[in-house]
Ligand SMILES: [Fe+2]
Ligand SMILES: [Fe+2]
């Protein structure tokens with residue numbers, strides 16, 4: 525569980541190394557919490573906790589600075605999530621000081637690793653890959669060979685996803701279309717419905733072939749679906765075209781990145 529897998533690589537060297545460091549530190553703490561015959565176990569755990577907190581703080585600072593530099597639209601959301609992780613680490617102090625801390629501490633460490641894994645796959649993966657709305661408008665979204673997994677059903681469904689993405693692109697890039705809101709809402713709904721169908725099919729296929737990376741895939745799919753489900757369009761009123769555009773750029777780039785980075789690996793194993 526504490527192993528850092530390739531699914532977590534985001535492609536920005538320093539950040540990847542720091543993520544590995546976080547996994548390592550939490551893993552070491554877990555091992556120590558599990559061992560029984562160490563006299564100064566809790567002193568050592570306290571020291572490790574302080575190290576973990578410093579390390580995480582520094583890492584989040586680097587990540588946020590990097591996001592700021594590239595003008596990543598998710599910066600505020602990430603800041604909030606990082607604070608959540610910080611708060612959880614702080615809880616460990618009280619646990620170590622309390623009675624019979626072992627079990628609680630182990631639970632907390634498992635929580636931290638799971639959180640980290642989900643956060644990296646759901647949010648950090650997009651850090652090195654976001655483009656501006658202007659660049660996105662100039663991009664073309666043809667479904668070319670490089671997206672093929674070699675699995676017929678999955679490729680067909682990805683082709684359909686590209687069709688929806690292309691429609692989104694056409695609407696947003698069309699300068700002569702004055703009111704894009706209703707059209708985008710309709711396409712968003714289509715994307716929501718279709719990704720659910722597709723993720724389910726893909727997961728069934730992975731189960732059938734006993735695909736090793738299925739958990740990471742399910743996590744990624746779940747994050748995307750939850751995100752779409754939780755979206756409150758009433759918050760985005762008709763004047764906020766900019767917010768809507770940024771959101772569409774994020775969703776479409778996420779999907780394409782997911783196909784290239786994760787789905788193509790399914791095809792590689794299936795062969
Ligand atoms: Fe992050
Ligand atoms: Fe897929």
Ligand SMILES: [Fe+2]
Nearest residue numbers: 726741786787
């Ligand atoms: Fe997938």
